[in-house]
Every structure is written in structure tokens, then in C-alpha cells.
Amino acid sequence: xRLADFIVRDMETILVQWETFAATLLPAAGDxxxxxxxxxxxxxxxxxxxxxxxxxxxxxxxxxxxxxxxxLIGAPETAAQTHALVRARGGFDINQLAxxxxxxxxxxxxxxxxxxxxxxxxxDDVVRFxxxxxxxxxxxxxxxxxxxxxxxxxxxxxxxxxxxxxxxTIVLTAQYLAALNAGEQVSVAASRLIRSGARxxxxxxxxxxxxxxxxxxxINIAPIEGDLAxxxxxxxxxxxxxxxxxxxxxxxxxxxxxxxxxxxxxxxLGNLVLNAIKYGTxxxxxRVAMTGEGRQVRFEVRNxxxxxxxxxxxxxxxxxxxxxxxxxxxxxxxxxxxxxxxxREIAKAHGGEIEAQSDDAETVFAVHLPRRMWL
Numbered sequence: 195x196r197l198a199d200f201i202v203r204d205m206e207t208i209l210v211q212w213e214t215f216a217a218t219l220l221p222a223a224g225d226x227x228x229x230x231x232x233x234x235x236x237x238x239x240x241x242x243x244x245x246x247x248x249x250x251x252x253x254x255x256x257x258x259x260x261x262x263x264x265x266l267i268g269a270p271e272t273a274a275q276t277h278a279l280v281r282a283r284g285g286f287d288i289n290q291l292a293x294x295x296x297x298x299x300x301x302x303x304x305x306x307x308x309x310x311x312x313x314x315x316x317x318d319d320v321v322r323f324x325x326x327x328x329x330x331x332x333x334x335x336x337x338x339x340x341x342x343x344x345x346x347x348x349x350x351x352x353x354x355x356x357x358x359x360x361x362x363t364i365v366l367t368a369q370y371l372a373a374l375n376a377g378e379q380v381s382v383a384a385s386r387l388i389r390s391g392a393r394x395x396x397x398x399x400x401x402x403x404x405x406x407x408x409x410x411x412x413i414n415i416a417p418i419e420g421d422l423a424x425x426x427x428x429x430x431x432x433x434x435x436x437x438x439x440x441x442x443x444x445x446x447x448x449x450x451x452x453x454x455x456x457x458x459x460x461x462x463l464g465n466l467v468l469n470a471i472k473y474g475t476x477x478x479x480x481r482v483a484m485t486g487e488g489r490q491v492r493f494e495v496r497n498x499x500x501x502x503x504x505x506x507x508x509x510x511x512x513x514x515x516x517x518x519x520x521x522x523x524x525x526x527x528x529x530x531x532x533x534x535x536x537x538r539e540i541a542k543a544h545g546g547e548i549e550a551q552s553d554d555a556e557t558v559f560a561v562h563l564p565r566r567m568w569l
Contacts, residue, residue, distance in 0.1 A: 196246075196316060201239055201243040222281075222287075222290065233280050234277035238273045242326045242330065275334065278334035281338065295331045298327065299323075361395060365395070369388060415455035418454070418456070419452075421450055422491055425460055426459065426460065426484065429460035440471050441478075446485075447483075448485050448486030449486040450491050463493070465537040478497065478498035483496070494561070502557055513531065537559075537561075544564070
């Protein structure tokens with residue numbers, strides 16, 4: 195008997211074995227009834243049987259075995275994809291999802307081979323069946339991973355949003371204690387709370403921005419007319435006050451007016467300058483040069499120090515990368531490794547871009563911003 199015919203004829207027997215195995219996948223399956231345990235298994239098996247009955251080329255078979263079957267534009271979710279979403283929402287992990295397919299593969303082949311006795315099972319059916327299961331597994335894993343990523347990002351976004359209120363209360367209370375001037379010890383403790391609160395706020399903002407980009411929302415900006423030179427000079431003044439031992443120079447040339455989200459571009463510059471302070475030569479100044487030229491404004495952040503190696507440079511704007519070329523760097527400041535990534539996203543939100551270059555002489559981050567995004 196050909197395998198496609200066997201699957202259709204003995205569907206219930208196969209589903210019973212699927213259900214029995216799925217019930218062992220604890221704790222997620224602990225309270226599941228029969229219908230939930232069998233979720234979309236019958237549709238998956240019908241799709242496999244249909245696939246086995248459809249002629250295909252050797253090239254198509256090879257592609258399918260690697261989980262690269264062609265996907266029709268506008269086609270609905272496959273049963274395997276829907277099954278993955280249901281399992282992810284039901285608390286299964288990805289190993290349990292894969293185990294279902296592994297058990298299905300074994301049970302179907304075992305039952306079919308027993309049925310074929312004493313005849314030899316058709317070898318092409320075995321190959322085609324394995325390819326079909328591999329394709330279904332690839333579809334399930336892809337959708338499962340996407341669902342888990344989205345759920346995690348939504349959770350982090352909600353967590354970050356809900357943390358803002360108690361954090362703001364802590365900072366305001368610390369500022370109130372400092373204003374009381376109730377003695378040196380209280381003032382020192384209040385100042386410590388204020389600094390820690392500001393650092394937590396920065397980390398929280400980075401996390402929320404990161405989640406927005408991961409959810410496809412991008413960095414939120416609200417551009418208004420302004421002089422970018424003035425905006426960035428104000429940011430550098432704050433950085434000098436926070437890092438009195440560092441030299442930070444600014445040079446401005448040309449007209450730097452345009453349509454900007456000043457707060458966001460201050461954040462961009464702050465991330466670049468803090469990166470330069472952290473990884474540059476301590477005694478050497480950080481230089482910021484800004485030039486208004488035609489329809490764009492360009493500014494560069496330069497620092498001396500060891501050259502960034504090629505491998506790190508290729509991933510310099512990737513999220514969660516923390517000074518890969520600085521193995522001995524101190525990350526006690528709580529850096530999440532999102533600064534350069536967020537800087538690039540802010541530039542992109544303004545219709546601009548960031549470029550990075552590094553050699554033995556210096557490292558340069560150059561930002562190009564159109565004065566107005568629609569020009």
C-alpha cells in the first residue's frame with residue numbers, strides 16, 4: 195500500500211498515537227482535552243498525504259527537505275503554521291513542538307511498514323514523507339519563533355512602560371530629600387539615588403526604543419523647526435558636566451537649521467559621545483564637528499584610541515553588542531549594548547544615516563541628516 199493511501203485510511207490510528215504522545219509534553223499539556231492535544235494534526239496529515247500524491251521534480255524535493263518549499267503570495271497559513279501558533283500560546287516550548295513531529299514521523303513509518311508486510315515499502319514514499327515532515331516542521335518552527343519573539347517584545351514593552359511611574363517617584367523623592375538640605379549624609383545619599391535613577395531611566399528608555407524597533411514601529415520622532423547646532427551644543431554641555439575629566443570639543447560651520455526632533459538627536463549625539471569616552475584614549479579629547487551643507491547637515495564624532503577590528507566593525511550597529519573589541523572594558527555602567535543601534539535608528543527615522551570608520555589614528559562616526567525628510 196502506498197503511504198498516502200495508508201495515511202488517509204488509518205488517520206484515526208495515527209491521531210491516537212499523536213494525542214498519546216502530546217499528552218506527555220508537560221506541564222503545557224497537563225489540562226488539555228483530546229481536541230486540544232490533536233490540534234491541527236489531522237489537517238497536517240492530510241497536507242502530507244496530498245503532497246505524497248502530487249508529482250514533483252527532484253529539485254523541488256531537495257528544496258522541501260531543507261524547509262524551502264515555495265510559498266504562494268497571499269496564501270493562508272498552513273496547518274503546520276497555525277499549529278505552531280496554538281502551541282506557542284498554549285505554553286509549549288520549541289523542543290516540545292519539534293518532538294511532536296519527531297514522534298509523528300516515527301509512528302507513521304512504523305505503522306505503515308507493519309501494514310506493508312511481507313511486501314517491501316516503496317522507498318520513494320519514505321523519502322517524500324520525510325521531506326514533507328521536514329517542510330511542516332520548518333513552517334512550524336518559523337511561526338513559533340516569531341510568536342515567541344513578539345510575545346517577549348510586547349512583555350518587555352509593557353514592563354518598561356509600567357516601570358516608569360515608580361521610577362519617577364523614586365527620583366522625585368530623592369530630589370526632594372536633596373532640596374531639604376538635611377545634612378551632608380542625607381544630601382550624599384539623595385545625590386546617589388538621583389544618579390542611579392537617571393541611569394535606570396536611560397536604560398529603560400533604551401529598552402523601550404529597542405522594543406519599538408523590534409515590533410516594527412521604528413523610533414518615534416516629532417520634528418519641529420530648530421537649529422541643530424544649538425540643540426547639540428546643549429547636549430554637549432550636559433555631557434561635560436557629567437564627565438568633568440573629559441575634554442569634549444565642538445566645531446560648527448555653516449547653517450544647521452532644519453526640521454528635527456531635538457530630543458532624539460541629542461540622544462543620538464549623547465550615545466556617540468559616550469561611546470567615544472568609554473572606548474577612546476582617556477587623555478585625548480572627543481571632537482564633534484558639525485557642518486551645514488546644502489540640503490543636509492553632517493556631524494562627526496571623533497576619538498583617538500585603538501582601532502576597531504574588522505569583525506566588530508561589521509556588527510558595530512547591531513543591538514546587544516558591547517565593545518566586542520574591548521575585552522577588558524568596564525561595563526559596570528549598566529550599558530545594554532543598544533546605544534549605537536538606537537543612534538542608527540534615530541538617524542533612519544530622520545531619513546539619515548550613520549557611517550563608522552576606524553584606524554590606528556582615530557575612530558569616526560559620521561551622521562548625515564536631511565534638513566527636511568521630504569526633500
